Amino acid sequence: MALRSSNKKIERDGSTVSLWQAVTKESSKKVLPDTDAIYDVAIVGAGITGITLALLLQKAGLQCLLLEGHKIGFGTTSGTSAHLNTFFDATYPEIESDFGAEAAKLVAKAGKEAMAMIKEFVAMYQIDCDWETKNGFLFSQTDEETEQLAKILQASQNAGVAVTEAETNGLPIEFQHALLFKGQAQFHPVKYILELAREFREQGGKIIENTFVCDAELKDDIYSINAGKNIVRSRKLVCATHIPPGVNLLSFRCAPYRSYVLGIKLAKGAIYPDCLSYDMQEPYHYFRTHVIDGEKYLILGGEDHKTGHGDPEMAFGNLEKYAKANFKVSTIPYRWSAQYYVPVDGLPYIGKMPFGDEQTFIATGFNGNGMIFGTLSAKIIADLILGKENEYATLFDPARIKPIAGFSEFVKENADVAYHFFADRLSADRIATLKELKPGEGRIVELEGKKLAIHRSVKDEITTLNPVCTHAGCIVNFNAVEQSWDCPCHGGRFDLKGKVISGPPQKDLDSLKLS
Ligand code: FES
Secondary structure, X not given: OEOOEOOOOOOOOOOOEOOOOXXXXXXXXXXXXXXXXXXXXXXXXXXXXXXXXXXXXXXXXXXXXXXXXXXXXXXXXXXOOOEEOOOOOOOHHHHHHHHOHHHHHHHHHHHHHHHHHHHHHHHHOOOEOOOEEEEEEEEOOOHHHHHHHHHHHHHHHHHOOOEEEEOOOOOOOOOOOEEEEEEEEEOOHHHHHHHHHHHHHHOOOEEEOOOOEEEEEEEOOEEEEEEOOEEEEEEEEEEOOOOOOOOOHHHHHEEEEEEEEEEEEEOOOOOOOOOEEEOOOOOOOEEEEEEEOOEEEEEEEEEEEEOOOOOHXXXXXXXXXXXXXXXXXXXXXXXXXXXXXXXXXXXXXEEEOOOOOOOEEEEEOOOOOHHHHHHHHHHHHHHHXXXXXXXXXXXXXXXXOOOOOOHHHHHHHHHHHHHHHHHHHHOOOOOOOHHHOOOOEEEEEEEOOXXXXXXXXXXXXXXXXXXXXXXXXXXXXXXXXXXXXXXXXXXXXXXXXXXXXXXXXXXXXXXXXXX
């Protein structure tokens, strides 16, 4: 089915607008959950993971309820740059050295299978989502990167990935060496998930939007889920919320990051890349082209940093400078940022909730490869719920213990979290008067010994919140680009009124009155 572009934008978890948001959505009537029913599976989160899983299970004959705190695609699925790869942010040499050669082969096979699943869905439901198979290039620009690239070539081939040396990187950017990964792909992520959601409904599944799940209690093998004004019941529960809610092991095994993306119009006559391409800088840049309503856009991303750290305005500034230095830029109509979670040992966590009960499942730590790993998660969790063998389940098990892999990273990420647990309690930005706040600015201030998160809107309204994150007590920071309060510890994000946007917090920030 074809989805048209629209002036009306679908909602997303930030105030910047991504290339994917202008899509006409089927107008759906307000749906209410059946509070008398016991659903087989309740899935929380309607992004690529939740929707793909819901469809797989519903097709297999289970009765599923998909609960979404906002609207379909509100989270990272509408902020991704939608590169579909069979090589990942955790490189094959890293996977081989940390998990072994057989594990590297399994990861390669899993990636290929997830890519094939998306392609099959596109064909099966005739989804008009701009699917295109592309060559993917990874290129080096320094001697050190070239050395690393040679290791990637070897380990990728060992793992069974189709990769060769290449003469080009597909870009007008100088390079030393390049690798060609054949059979990569790209698509329009929102058009894709909206059609999967439509198919899920057609198969008898139910989607409840704008319903935030704040808790769930398991009694006699049945969950009672607190979903907005209703209590709904299910036998199994899946948190497809990017990071599981609440304080749990995964909060400490995944570090939240933000990535920045530009949708660029090049000058007349300039050639847009006809491939997916990646440099090896730290953080790396990623490139591709997408056509929306006959208009080509160069999609350029990078400048990633930990959520609640770094300066989003500066990140966009650096990315724009980089774009102008390397391409003939005409205009930059789109700029947006999105969140992802970096797993401590490099591989995603997919399966049963560690130290949880047997019926709760989670999927997180996708790094920058959310479309592929989200799809893979759906397949693994569907098999676990249906009692089928899945050859990837053990490798991605969230309860895995890898004492060597990622240990230094684990210490680094958690030292950083620990720093915020203490530093946030000791220092605050003092301002003598609220007049120092510019319109559109938010700051943490200390007034009469109390920390406050204060925001001044462009209409000159002042909002005051308690800045103590409701997840585990860190102090939030203001994100001027997305106009949100972002937590530097585990990536919880809140809107200007203190409502939870995403991340592990389950409660809103308290709003405070200033006298
Ligand atoms: Fe964990 Fe804020 S997200 S303390």
